[in-house]
Structure formats: C-alpha cells, structure tokens
Amino acid sequence: MSISARNVSKRFGDFVALDDVSVEVAPGSLTALLGPSGSGKSTLLRVIAGLERPDSGSVFLGSENVTGRPPQDRGVGFVFQHYAAFKHMTVHDNIAFGLSIRKRPKDEIEKRVAELLELVQLEGLAKRYPSQLSGGQRQRMGLARALAVDPEVLLLDEPFGALDARVRAELRTWLRRLHDETHTTTVIVTHDQEEAMEVADEVVVMNRGRVEQVAGPRDLYDRPANEFVMTFVGQANRMGDAFVRPHDLELTLEPNGATREAMIERILHLGFEVRVELVRDDGVQLSVQLTRDEAERLELERGQIVFVHPTHETTFS
Amino acid sequence: MSVRRLGLRSVAVGYLAVILVAPLGLVFYRTFVNSASAAWEALSDKDTRHAFQVTLLAVGIAVPLNTVFGVAAALAIVRRKFPGKGLVNAFIDLPLALSPVVVGFSLYLLYGRTGWFGTYFLRHGIQILFAWPAIVLATIFVSVPFVAREVIPTLREVGDEQEQAARTLGATGWQTFWRITLPSIRWAVIYGVVLTTARCLGEYGAVAVVSGSIQGKTETATLRVQEEYENLNFAGAYGISLALAAIAILVLILMTALRPRETAH
C-alpha cells in the first residue's frame, strides 16, 4: 500500500508546521522522515494517520483519498513516542484491544496475541501491567498492539526517543529485521540522522515545514541537495563557500602546493575513529576524521603544526 | 464531532443555568425590583445587626485558629512520620462528610449541663451552650479541614529540597519555615482561608443546635434568616439572604482568582 501526501499545509496559530509538502512513499518500503524539532515531520505523520487535519492538501492511501476520514477508518497502525499504553489494561489486553473492538472470536484473538507476544519477545509478560514493564518492553508492546490488526501502513512517531542509547540501538536493528519479514509500508519519524540512515530505504529530510531532499541514505550523504542537508546529515566543515566532509581532508606533515598550514587543538580518540580538531592559519576551525592507523602513522600531537587540504569539495549555487 | 460537542456544551451550561443561576438571579431580581428599601431596613434592625456581629466573631476566631492549625497539621502530615497519622488525616476530613446537626449534637452532649465538660464549666460559672462560646466552637469544628486540605497537596508537590538547601546554608527551623516553606505554600493557604471563611459564614445546622437561637443574643446571620422567615418577616429574611449572597459571590470571585492553577508549576 503506497502513501501519498499531496500539497499538505498546516498551521498552528501563527506557526507554520507544514508548507505545501508533498511526499510519496513506495509500497513495502521503510521510509524515514528526518529533521530537527519544528521541521513538521511529526505533524506530517499525524496528518497521514488522520490524527491531525490538514488546512489544505490531500492524503492518499493506495489509490483512495482518505483526507476526510477519521483515524478509525484508515487502517493505519500508529506507534507513539511515549508508548500511549493503556495503563489500566494488561499487556495481553493492550495487544488484543484492536481485535476485541472488532469483535473477533476469542480463540482467534488468543492465537494472534500469542503470535505477537512471541514476535516482539514479550512472552510470559502477558498478565503484567504497563507500569511493570521497562520502556523498551512498553514500546515493543506498542508495536505489537499496532500490528495486531494487520494495518496496511505502519507509522512510528519517534518510537525510540524516550529510550536510552543501548535500547534504542537494539530496537532499531530489531525494527529493520521485522520490516524485512513483514514488508508492511512503514514510515518512521526521527531527529536522529544515524537512526534514519541505519534503518530506512529512503529518507525524507524536512526543515521548517518543507521537504529539503528525498533520497536513499547513500545519495543523501554523497549528494546532498543543499547546505541544510549537507550539515544535518553527517558532519561538514565550512571553508568559505565550500563544504568538506571530515574524511575528505588530508593531513600531511610537509607542505605541498595545495595545502594550508594549521595547528592541532585537540585530538579525540573515539575507538576506531580519531578526530583531530585544527585551527587553520586564517582562523577557520576544521574537524578532520582519520582512522586509528592513519593517526598513528602521522604521530600527531597537540599543538603540532600540520598541513591540510581537501580532497573533495561541495558547493551549492 | 461538532454536533456532539455543541450538544454536550448546551447540556452542561443549560443544567448549570437552570439549577444554579436562575434561582439566584430571581432572588436578586425580586428583591431589588420589589422591595429594595424594605430589605435595607431589615438589615438595620437591631437584632439583625447583632446577629451579624455574632457571625463575625465566630469567623474572626475560627479562621485564624484553623489556619494555624491547618498549616501545622499539613507540615506534620507531609514532612514527618508519627503513629496514628492516618487517623489524624481522617479526623481532619471528618467535618466534610459529617452532618452539621450531628456536629452540633455532639457538642451539645459534651458541653451541656450533664455533659462531660458541662459540669466543669457550670461550676465555674462559664456558660458554653446557648451562648457565643458554643457558636464559636461549632464554627471551628466545621471549618477545620479547608486550609489543611489545600496545603497538604501543595506541600507534597513542592517537596522539601528547598528546605534541605536552606538547612545546609545554616538556616534555623523557624527561619526555614518563614522564608522558604511559608512563601511556597502562600497561595494554597490564602485559598484555604477563603474557603474556611465561606464555610464559617454559611454554617447553619451545628450552630442551630448549640445556640438556642436566642434573638438578640445567640443568633448568627444564618440563624437570623430562618428566624425572620418563621416570623413571616420576609423582607428581613430576603434582606439578610441577599447580603450573604453578595458576600458569597465575592467569595466566588476570590476563589476563581486564587484557584491553584491546573497546569503544573
């Protein structure tokens, strides 16, 4: 089931959340809506779900125009950042909710809930209440609940935002694997560019209510459409009008025709990666990324004078 | 959705208008249109004025007393552990659930001539029942809960971190109380005082039992309303009622202005 948002605009009072936004999501894909706070990504997701009404524009699920339809009638599964667990119901009843209001027969519900509990690895916790679960467990329950009614489309609103780093990383991998199995059209909203790059087939970068670029992770990084995308996705050094990735800066101990002089301010050892922070002779600050081996070979030290030049530059007109 | 919303709104507002506003509005209208002067005259009646004085006396004693008690009790309940805390809490809430007549009656039993304390006071020539002390006691009893109940949740929410900080900076218990604790519960106390005052002004059942309603001596304003009505002096009854109603509206305004904000601090 494809998703199509066409010319969607939405304001909240004076604040423009979405400004004539159009996005196409291919069926069976996992798409990320990536952007900083206030970029409109959550609003767009909620418009697709029917939890917000756009001021103008339309939403299509498949070939059907669902713009006027309430969320109950759209067949979307929604997962919330803060889980939205039904606090007064057990894990079992939470997951079964969608089925129970559709009046499915009891044994069908039991079977499906058991399947889902296994899928999200919460077996044995069926009788517990959400307050007795960890954050990660609650979110897995939220996912199971949304999946229980076999939605055509799965929408996740910063699903891992409230969890700590390790759990986040685990669930990210887990989500990707789940998608590879089920192939449900999925849209995930995130402000974490690493998350988007790791998980999504395609990334929609948004800023201030507009779409900046739509591309796969690799193209997004290698061929950013504008300054915003370049600096938001991955690191970038600004050198005048040009932008240079930290790993596209070459460090040498001797000058050659193309290099400029610079002094090392700090050396950060981040495991495999070594980051060297320099200040160039004209005062511009640069961040260079080297592998451990490269750094070792150069025998770099704080305060040392080295020579730097970019091997690849990007400019935007 | 908007049909449902409009429907609910009309039901809610309509219900309130019919049950609350209309009757009160009618009384104001009738009094001012028909007999404003008669009502005013009734208010200047000697016995009526005395009744107001008695009410004011009761309010003047009960409110400060219960304010101090309320703050102290709230501090003890929230900040300290002691046996029987639940019981104290229950007794503070009791006047809210108890019939005023039962309150008056129990005071009557205690301080009456044959009561537990009655004989002691009788011997010393102090009259409690059917005199102003009983009225004051009854008023105190029924207005115990309000300050405490407003301050307790506020104290809980504020937490004692600020007080701990003050202690580490060298403040004594009293200093901490005056300069840290009290300001943080200031609005809750004021709101509680408004509620307490309204309750004291409006008390009827308990004082009806213990005062004997002796005209010119042990009537409160509320008892006077009943008295005037029984004596078919409707202008008087309505006059006093209106005065009390006007005060009540003032109380409402104060309550609205001072109400603890629903959004968290």
Place this chain on the structure above:
Amino acid sequence: MVIVALPIAALVWQSKHEGWAGFWDAVSGREAVAALKLTLVVAALAALTNAILGTVVAWVLVRDEFRGKSVVNAIIDLPFALPTIVAGLVLLTFYGPHSPVGIHAAFTQYALFLALLFVTLPFVVRTVQPVLHELDRDMEEAARSLGAGELTVFRRIVLPSILPGILSGLTMAFARAVGEIGAVVIITGNIPYKTEVASVFIFNRIESNDPTGAAALAVVLLTISFGVLLAVGGIRRYTTRYERP
C-alpha cells in the same frame, strides 16, 4: 484535635446511654425509619444525578473552549460559597408558590430532591476535572488509530481512568446530601413521614429533650460518614495502584 474527637466520643457514649435496647427502639421508631429512608433514597438519587451530569460538566470544562468558560467554572462553586439556609430560601423562591416558572414543588419530596441536587452539584465536577486534565490523550489517539469509535474510546479508555474520580465525588456528595439541613429546612416543610429528613428529625429530638432518640439516628449518620471517608481513602489507594513503578 480535641475539638473534633471528643465530641464524637461523647456522641457515641450517649447513644449507648439506655443500652442497646434503647438504641434499637429509638432507631426503629416509625418516624425515625421514615426520615432515614427518605434521606438515604433522595440523597442517593441526587448524588447519582450529579455524578452523571457532573461528569458532563467536567468534560465540557476540560475539553471544550468557549467564551465565558471561566465564568461557568466559577459558578459551579456557588453551592460551596453560599450559606445553605440562603440556598434554601433561593430555591423556595424559584420552585415555590410564587415561582416564575410555574413549578410549585415546595413542601414536597421533589423540593427535597432539588435542594439536594443544588448542594451536591460541585462535588463530582471538582473531583473529575483534575483527573480529566491529567489524562494522557495519547491513549485516546492510540485507541482511535486502532479503530475504536468515539463512544468506545470514552467507554473503554477514558471512563476507567476517571471512574475513581467520579466515585470519590459521588460518595462525598452522598455524605453531604445525607447530612444536609440548611437547604432543606425551609423548602420541604419538614412534614413527618413525608418530607422530614434525618437531620431535621435529630434536631427535633434534641428540642424535645430526647437526646437518646437523637443520638440513635445521629450515630447512624456518623457511621455513614465514616463509611464514606473509608471508601474515599480506599479509592485513593486503588487509584495509585497502577502508578507504582
């Protein structure tokens, strides 16, 4: 504490004055029973009515926006701010012989119901409002996204969460209504066996110098009050059950 605890003790003592037999006699006297029955039934009806309508009012105040909403919010406390005897007089004017709306309910049981309706109106509204306000709207959105219609969302998601609030307001309203005297003493006419409520009965017993008779019914009311407080405390403990991490 002296002020509250001792008188209660004295009351209980007095009721035992003529022993259990005397107590039972007093409680089961025809007039006493009639007064008690009337009080309990009408108080329950008034409290229940205001539980339902109070929830509606609370819903509108929390979820709806319209001009004058703050005035409406303020008016609800009128029964708390107004002396009960004045309320009684006001109600008599509106529902009595010179009623502008043509209702002549004075000195009937309907008058009693209306008076108790007036005094119990704020209770459920005020207990439900904060609960509704704190409610996590996400849960309702989640339910909608799973296909639940508005009524289902209310029934299965909102109601269970606000039910403790409704119940504690309901029980306090009931206690208040059972004990009410000021608002009913004028408008009901206090006709024995017809419109005489328990509190008026007790008052009359005191005036007739029958403290035992008064004490018997007073103890019944006292027990109800304690019961209500226990119930409210129990509801509070039950509510925080889910909050324990």
